[in-house]
Amino acid sequence: MSPRPEATRIVITGFGSVGSEGCGEQPMRRMFQQPPVLRELDLSSGYHRADSARSAVLVQAESLSEHLAARQARRMSPPSRFAVVAARLAWQQAGLEVGVGGDQTSVVTSTSYGPSSFTESLLRQILLDSPSQASPFLFTEAVANAPAAQIALLLKAQGANITLTQREAGPLLALAKGAAEIRAGRAERVVVAAVEEANPLLHAVLDRFGVLAGSRDSEETARPFDLRRRGFHLGEGALAMVLETEQAALDRGASPFGVVGPWIGAFDSTATRAGYGRGAERLAERLRQGLQRSGLSADDFDLVVSGASGGRDSDRLEARVLRSIWPRHEPDMLPPVFVPKAHTGDHGAGILAGIALGLMGGEACATPGFSESDPALGVIPFAGGRLNKPNRMLVSCLAIGGSAAWLVLESPNL
Amino acid sequence: MAPAMSDTKYEKVAVSGLGAVSAWGWSVDDLWRGLKGGRAAIGEPEQFDITGQRTRLASEVPDCLSDSPWARMTAWRRWSRTDRFAVVAAAEAWNSAGLGQSAGDCGDASAPVVGVFFGGSTAAMWEAETFFSRLTSREPGQQPRIASLASHPLSSPGDAVARHLDVSGPVESVSSACASGALAIGSALDALRHGWVDVAIAGGADSLCRLTYAGFNALRAVDAEPCSPFRKQRAGLSLGEGAGVLVLERESDLQARGGKALGWVLGAGASCDAHHMTAPHPQGVGAARAIRSALNDAGLGADSVDFVNAHGTGTPLNDSAEWKALEAVFGERASRIPVTSTKGLLGHFLGSSGAVEAVATVLCLHHGLIHVTPGRGEIDDALGVDLVVDEMRALSGEPVAVSTSFAFGGSNGAVVLTGRGQA
Numbered sequence: 001m002s003p004r005p006e007a008t009r010i011v012i013t014g015f016g017s018v019g020s021e022g023c024g025e026q027p028m029r030r031m032f033q034q035p036p037v038l039r040e041l042d043l044s045s046g047y048h049r050a051d052s053a054r055s056a057v058l059v060q061a062e063s064l065s066e067h068l069a070a071r072q073a074r075r076m077s078p079p080s081r082f083a084v085v086a087a088r089l090a091w092q093q094a095g096l097e098v099g100v101g102g103d104q105t106s107v108v109t110s111t112s113y114g115p116s117s118f119t120e121s122l123l124r125q126i127l128l129d130s131p132s133q134a135s136p137f138l139f140t141e142a143v144a145n146a147p148a149a150q151i152a153l154l155l156k157a158q159g160a161n162i163t164l165t166q167r168e169a170g171p172l173l174a175l176a177k178g179a180a181e182i183r184a185g186r187a188e189r190v191v192v193a194a195v196e197e198a199n200p201l202l203h204a205v206l207d208r209f210g211v212l213a214g215s216r217d218s219e220e221t222a223r224p225f226d227l228r229r230r231g232f233h234l235g236e237g238a239l240a241m242v243l244e245t246e247q248a249a250l251d252r253g254a255s256p257f258g259v260v261g262p263w264i265g266a267f268d269s270t271a272t273r274a275g276y277g278r279g280a281e282r283l284a285e286r287l288r289q290g291l292q293r294s295g296l297s298a299d300d301f302d303l304v305v306s307g308a309s310g311g312r313d314s315d316r317l318e319a320r321v322l323r324s325i326w327p328r329h330e331p332d333m334l335p336p337v338f339v340p341k342a343h344t345g346d347h348g349a350g351i352l353a354g355i356a357l358g359l360m361g362g363e364a365c366a367t368p369g370f371s372e373s374d375p376a377l378g379v380i381p382f383a384g385g386r387l388n389k390p391n392r393m394l395v396s397c398l399a400i401g402g403s404a405a406w407l408v409l410e411s412p413n414l
Numbered sequence: 415m416a417p418a419m420s421d422t423k424y425e426k427v428a429v430s431g432l433g434a435v436s437a438w439g440w441s442v443d444d445l446w447r448g449l450k451g452g453r454a455a456i457g458e459p460e461q462f463d464i465t466g467q468r469t470r471l472a473s474e475v476p477d478c479l480s481d482s483p484w485a486r487m488t489a490w491r492r493w494s495r496t497d498r499f500a501v502v503a504a505a506e507a508w509n510s511a512g513l514g515q516s517a518g519d520c521g522d523a524s525a526p527v528v529g530v531f532f533g534g535s536t537a538a539m540w541e542a543e544t545f546f547s548r549l550t551s552r553e554p555g556q557q558p559r560i561a562s563l564a565s566h567p568l569s570s571p572g573d574a575v576a577r578h579l580d581v582s583g584p585v586e587s588v589s590s591a592c593a594s595g596a597l598a599i600g601s602a603l604d605a606l607r608h609g610w611v612d613v614a615i616a617g618g619a620d621s622l623c624r625l626t627y628a629g630f631n632a633l634r635a636v637d638a639e640p641c642s643p644f645r646k647q648r649a650g651l652s653l654g655e656g657a658g659v660l661v662l663e664r665e666s667d668l669q670a671r672g673g674k675a676l677g678w679v680l681g682a683g684a685s686c687d688a689h690h691m692t693a694p695h696p697q698g699v700g701a702a703r704a705i706r707s708a709l710n711d712a713g714l715g716a717d718s719v720d721f722v723n724a725h726g727t728g729t730p731l732n733d734s735a736e737w738k739a740l741e742a743v744f745g746e747r748a749s750r751i752p753v754t755s756t757k758g759l760l761g762h763f764l765g766s767s768g769a770v771e772a773v774a775t776v777l778c779l780h781h782g783l784i785h786v787t788p789g790r791g792e793i794d795d796a797l798g799v800d801l802v803v804d805e806m807r808a809l810s811g812e813p814v815a816v817s818t819s820f821a822f823g824g825s826n827g828a829v830v831l832t833g834r835g836q837a
Contacts, residue, residue: 003423003424006608047549101688103685103703106684106686107686112567112569113567114568114589119625120546122625122628122629123542123543123546123625124550125628126543126624126625126628127543127546127547127550127624128550130466131464131465131466131467131624131627131628131631132466132467132628132631132632134628134629134631134632135632136629136632136633136634136692139625139628139629139630139632139633140633140691140692140822141691142625142629143535143589143591143822143823144535144568144589144590144591145589145590145591145821145822145823145825146691146822146823148590148823148825149686149691149822149823149824149825150691150823152686152687152688152823152824153688153689153690153691153824155688156688157686157688158685158686158687158688158700158703159684159685159686160597160684160685160686160825161590161684161685161686161823161824161825162588162590162597162601162684162825163588163589163590163825164586164587164588164589165567165568165569165587165588165589166569166572166585166586166587167567167569169585170569170587173584173586177586177601180604180608184604184711186683186684186707186711205560205563205566208560209560209563209564264584265529265583265584265585265586265610266582266583266584267530267573267576267577267581267582267583267584267585268582269518269576269577269579269580269581269582271573271577272564273492273564273565273570273573273574274561274564282582286582286583399569400567401567401569401570401573402573402576402577402585403569403573403576403584403585405584
């Protein structure tokens with residue numbers, strides 16, 4: 001198939017969510033109507049220190065059983081289970097039949113850490129028992145692309161199958177990649193998913209880096225953009241979307257939720273391997289240039305979906321970059337800045353769930369954890385109430401390690 | 415054979431720089447010397463204890479930079495083994511492209527936008543294993559160093575490259591197991607064609623670690639002898655490590671700055687078997703689709719291809735499925751197209767294999783010579799493959815090659831390359 005014209009509109013026709021409140025649209029909406037539901041992790045492995053954070057925003061395993069047969073679940077790592085359920089729900093919402101994806105269906109997933117519990121189990125076998133004890137099953141499901149492969153098996157999706165691992169920027173890059181696959185004529189539709197698993201080892205490691213709310217005996221409350229922010233909550237779950245051309249969606253009677261617009265990628269080379277940098281000006285310049293090239297300006301946006309999650313440095317950088325787009329606006333004159341990770345914990349599916357709620361419109365409570373604005377940031381997050389469907393939203397994700405991505409999403413009616 | 419005129423609307427993308435780290439050394443010159451030498455660099459690894467494993471072999475990168483300026487850098491001590499492979503290969507590629515000291519544009523709007531597209535599957539797993547051993551140890555004095563995990567995420571090698579070269583454009587890390595490197599090159603090609611970047615640093619890096627070594631042993635996918643791709647007696651793969659990096663630019667940009675092309679990336683394709691988590695589709699259906707997709711992307715027919723740098727792992731199922739795929743794409747001509755497997759010389763670099771094999775393919779195209787595929791025993795006559803053995807084969811004109819990569823989970827990638835043979 002030949003490339004489609006650049007102007008071809010790529011739309012989102014289905015969402016599927018797996019999160020702390022359960023699977024599907026209503027549980028996802030509930031997640032945004034309340035503070036994050038923190039659950040204590042299993043600390044019995046002894047990875048955590050006495051002054052560690054102890055909780056995360058976790059998926060309840062039993063919530064998956066309605067959507068995934070036990071015999072299937074047994075053959076999957078936790079992130080594969082999350083991803084398969086989310087993809088199935090997204091596919092069904094898009095009005096497509098499961099199992100008939102074919103060679104015109106591609107899959108693009110994003111994960112930061114991959115199947116971490118299976119990796120841990122495998123390391124235990126190899127390092128603490130004997131290399132000969134390594135389980136072939138654990139090994140094949142410990143690869144980062146296992147969730148993408150399981151989605152492909154579910155849907156019989158024989159197009160490209162790509163897993164991106166660009167930390168917090170990954171979900172937006174995956175959406176951009178999915179749209180590019182369709183635009184290039186390589187796929188009729190693409191399932192884009194972000195998936196993450198929060199297991200005790202990963203939690204303990206992040207805690208030792210001191211990035212979690214609750215690390216080093218700090219208050220275990222994530223406070224995005226707040227003066228007293230100290231860190232984020234680790235979260236887990238999956239969010240899948242179905243992308244296709246607007247024409248294809250309309251031809252089969254599907255209702256698009258939103259249009260995937262231009263994306264911008266950047267890197268802050270002042271960032272450390274495990275932190276954020278000081279390169280706000282350079283990131284902002286890349287963002288401004290990118291928007292300008294797409295003929296967009298600050299006035300074109302009526303919603304910002306921010307990847308902020310409560311980190312001291314990350315939220316400062318995020319605020320400085322966002323403020324550069326609206327340099328002369330008072331904080332309360334910015335478009336609403338919706339912070340999904342304040343509800344979902346920090347993981348890729350959280351930001352995609354925020355996009356989903358933004359495009360569908362709905363109620364959200366005031367940004368959890370935020371009570372006192374930081375004058376150095378100049379950003380006041382969403383105060384709660386009705387999140388109206390925007391004409392155009394800007395989504396911003398800055399990643400540990402230096403990468404950054406921004407994506408524009410538009411109303412189908414624009 | 416000269417490539418047919420492309421019917422795609424995209425501008426040609428040139429390879430302006432190459433970098434490589436392999437068991438033969440930390441440079442492209444080392445790689446090309448090894449490829450020409452044709453002797454497998456697969457032996458007993460020194461990095462970790464392999465007692466009790468099915469195989470005692472791997473292709474290991476020598477630690478020979480301890481007296482180099484690299485080793486005096488503060489960052490060198492912080493980087494994981496994989497990060498080091500990635501950065502050294504990328505720096506070599508960048509320098510060979512003649513693009514200056516670094517990619518830093520300091521906010522200059524007219525400066526080219528440089529992006530990094532990097533594949534891999536292990537990142538700092540080797541260092542994470544040491545951390546985990548210490549974390550779970552009951553021995554006194556075995557405190558784990560948390561800093562050693564800073565390079566653990568799979569984005570780390572690409573990020574390290576971007577940081578070292580002061581990149582300000584997009585960075586995209588791909589981890590689709592053994593197809594990662596090829597898929598990263600495909601992403602870079604897209605980014606150049608759509609104008610998202612002006613220069614792409616595309617490649618991959620992976621290092622040996624106990625997890626993959628024991629994992630492939632557990633799958634019984636490793637050969638007790640050095641791997642023998644496409645041979646009757648093939649019994650599995652040999653693991654390897656290293657990096658391959660290509661600097662890519664649009665042809666017009668390269669010409670405008672007076673740069674020289676070492677080759678061209680004409681197209682890339684991808685597919686998924688959607689068949690099984692580890693076994694390839696026995697008929698190579700998905701693999702064939704990836705190759706056709708890459709040729710279609712390049713605007714070329716199957717009759718344009720002069721040689722194939724095969725995935726060629728040496729496992730019974732993979733080589734058989736790959737041959738079926740080649741037959742499906744090239745028809746009766748399949749048995750007349752020279753096929754080589756870089757894995758026969760250097761083992762399987764996992765997530766970076768597609769990248770280093772793309773570098774090897776560009777070198778073959780550039781020098782007009784196809785490297786050999788060592789191995790024991792006869793070529794499997796059930797496959798009908800025209801495997802390059804014993805001596806290198808000459809290429810002439812502007813030959814076209816396909817490099818293939820197939821992964822766990824059924825993810826497949828293929829890249830179409832060309833160059834000006836000098837033989």
